[in-house]
Amino acid sequence: xxxxxxxxxxxxxxxxxxxxxxxxxxxxxxxxxxxxxxxxxxxxxxxxxxxxxxxxxxxxxxxxxxxxxxxxxxxxxxxxxxxxxxxxxxxxxxxxxxxxxxxxxxxxxxxxxxxxxxxxxxxxxxxxxxxxxxxxxxxxxxxxxxxxxxxxxxxxxxxxxxxxxxxxxxxxxxxxxxxxxxxxxxxxxxxxxxxxxxxxxxxxxxxxxxxxxxxxxxxxxxxxxxxxxxxxxxxxxxxxxxxxxxxxxxxxxxxxxxxxxxxxxxxxxxxxxxxxxxxxxxxxxxxxxxxxxxxxxxxxxxxxx
Numbered sequence: 001x002x003x004x005x006x007x008x009x010x011x012x013x014x015x016x017x018x019x020x021x022x023x024x025x026x027x028x029x030x031x032x033x034x035x036x037x038x039x040x041x042x043x044x045x046x047x048x049x050x051x052x053x054x055x056x057x058x059x060x061x062x063x064x065x066x067x068x069x070x071x072x073x074x075x076x077x078x079x080x081x082x083x084x085x086x087x088x089x090x091x092x093x094x095x096x097x098x099x100x101x102x103x104x105x106x107x108x109x110x111x112x113x114x115x116x117x118x119x120x121x122x123x124x125x126x127x128x129x130x131x132x133x134x135x136x137x138x139x140x141x142x143x144x145x146x147x148x149x150x151x152x153x154x155x156x157x158x159x160x161x162x163x164x165x166x167x168x169x170x171x172x173x174x175x176x177x178x179x180x181x182x183x184x185x186x187x188x189x190x191x192x193x194x195x196x197x198x199x200x201x202x203x204x205x206x207x208x209x210x211x212x213x214x215x216x217x218x219x220x221x222x223x224x225x226x227x228x229x230x231x232x233x234x235x236x237x238x239x240x241x242x243x244x245x246x247x248x249x250x251x252x253x254x255x256x257x258x259x260x261x262x263x264x265x266x267x268x269x270x271x272x273x274x275x276x277x278x279x280x281x282x283x284x285x286x287x288x289x290x291x292x293x294x295x296x297x298x299x300x301x302x303x304x305x
């Protein structure tokens with residue numbers, strides 16, 4: 001079901017904003033369960049030292065399972081389960097809010113550009129939640145014997161990591177990397193919601209001859225959501241590499257320091273440094289985001305919205 005529908009003859013079981021929040025939470029949980037193992041490999045590939053210790057995504061996967069078992073792939077999962085469920089709820093609710101704001105005073109359907117713009121604005125809101133959640137996740141995911149800092153007591157979990165980070169660095173420590181997170185999330189969610197709505201309508205048109213996303217079925221939502229997830233990363237991956245580096249290593253004093261370090265490592269044509277972990281990310285993007293939108297749309301339909 002399309003999120004744009006501002007006018008409807010149906011009786012709402014719950015207010016639309018609350019329904020979007022609940023559906024976004026369900027979508028976020030589905031995304032984490034499906035996608036976290038891929039995300040762990042991505043983060044370890046992004047934050048490994050120079051020269052690298054993993055030859056590629058599959059090598060990182062084998063080393064992780066061999067050294068830590070399957071549980072190693074779900075390291076740090078508590079933070080995104082709690083955080084991404086909430087963050088996803090906020091971004092879907094914010095997207096709905098901006099869609100209604102853009103629709104305000106007009107009976108004309110929103111254009112695809114307006115739907116994409118609402119997504120970009122929602123991404124800007126989500127950055128303020130994503131930053132601390134992802135910082136804790138990155139710290140826990142990169143906490144391995146190979147990367148241990150001498151004299152550093154390991155974090156026992158996400159709560160311990162959060163408390164110690166706040167004690168050591170204050171609130172700014174939890175929001176380390178906020179600027180680059182905003183630069184990542186605005187274009188990412190612009191593409192995410194824009195492609196989802198556009199592709200969903202195109203698939204319905206192919207089946208029914210009418211470009212009405214509200215008539216989409218689960219298969220169409222699955223395909224549109226999967227490709228939307230891929231498009232979101234294609235617009236934002238280098239920013240994500242810089243963010244992960246900065247959040248993991250305090251030797252970088254600013255985003256520009258992390259960027260300069262990556263530029264230095266990329267000398268001699270090693271531009272792939274900005275796309276480390278890209279393979280696992282794209283492999284994760286389709287199923288994780290397909291699950292997100294299917295869960296979101298199912299919940300909205302169940303709530304009668």
